[in-house]
Amino acid sequence: MQATTNPDLAPRQASLMEELRRAEGELSGQDLHARLRGGPGAMGLATVYRHLRQLQQRGLVRCRHLPSGEALYAPTERDEHHLTCVDCGTTIVLTHCPVHDLRLPGEELDGFLPMYHTLEFFGLCSRCRKAQPPD
């Protein structure tokens, strides 16, 4: 499998990519399903998830799971990381990628072609920290 900047996508995958790129933040499968409904790119929810999985396998889409179990999707070209509160689920977007300049030593890659990375932080937001009873 080769990562290319302009992969030829199936029409449905192209609609999904377009919708994900247009979105300000991440989208769930349900969001995508709702946004495409009634338009030329409309497809069933199961089809949305099947194509999202294929886009993930091609390294074009990444998936993040919230503590609630909800899965959110975003294009991998958008290098974005989050702080997620395990208590209330609040998400804060980091303005910089903490590992952008990280280089993997070639000898460790053993021919592996990295396409994208994910890095998420989980903890307590300031509001939930204040709400915690003191020990």
Ligand SMILES: [Zn+2]
């Ligand atoms: Zn919180």
Ligand SMILES: [Zn+2]
């Ligand atoms: Zn990053």
